[in-house]
Amino acid sequence: xxxxxPTTDSSLAESRQRFLEGLExxxxxxxxxxxxxLSSPLDAEDVVQDAxxxxxxxxxxxxxxxxxxxxxxxxxxxxxxxxLRRRIVRRRPLDAGPTAEPPRDxxxxxxxxxxxxxxxxxxxxxxxxxxxxxxxxxxxxxxxTAEILRSTEGAIx
Numbered sequence: 516x517x518x519x520x521p522t523t524d525s526s527l528a529e530s531r532q533r534f535l536e537g538l539e540x541x542x543x544x545x546x547x548x549x550x551x552x553l554s555s556p557l558d559a560e561d562v563v564q565d566a567x568x569x570x571x572x573x574x575x576x577x578x579x580x581x582x583x584x585x586x587x588x589x590x591x592x593x594x595x596x597x598x599l600r601r602r603i604v605r606r607r608p609l610d611a612g613p614t615a616e617p618p619r620d621x622x623x624x625x626x627x628x629x630x631x632x633x634x635x636x637x638x639x640x641x642x643x644x645x646x647x648x649x650x651x652x653x654x655x656x657x658x659x660t661a662e663i664l665r666s667t668e669g670a671i672x
Contacts (some may be wrong), residue, residue, distance in 0.1 A: 516604070516613050534571060534583070541584050542651055545591050549650045552595045554637050562598060566590040588663040592645060599641045 542563065549559035570587060636644060642664065649660040650671065657668045664671070 531571060537583055538567065541587060545587060548588065548645075548648055548653055549591050549595050551636075551652055552592075552645055553598055558598060559595075562591055562594045564593050585659070585662055588649075589665065592663060595645075596641055624659070642666075 523656065544568070545563050546556075547561050549562045550556045553559050553562065570590060634645065640649065645664055646660060646666075649655045649663055650657065655663065657671050660666075660671045661668045
């Protein structure tokens, strides 16, 4: 990752313009990652906006798009982890509530399975949830996921 620090106003403006141009396809993926990690599109929007504002105004201007994308994912990941740490998580046991006859309707069965899977994903520890989202939802390779999360490929597997 190469970091450059602009010295003139025009080079600062050019660097910021390149930064903004590089966000066109990265921003939606950042938001999707944060929304899945936080289980809230609104919280994700706040996290992404804060991270991009920091990167734009006071963060280093990265010259390589690949380095920029990884760096932004790391910033968004760290901010999302901060949000998750501040939340008070109230967990309910999976078997809470009365036992009911399983639905026989295939649509209802599918919806119940989707709700159960969503519940399981939301209750994963933050690091494991981040790994799952990067690898299986955003389709990053093991190496890229490990770089973003500052982990090892073995831990991601």
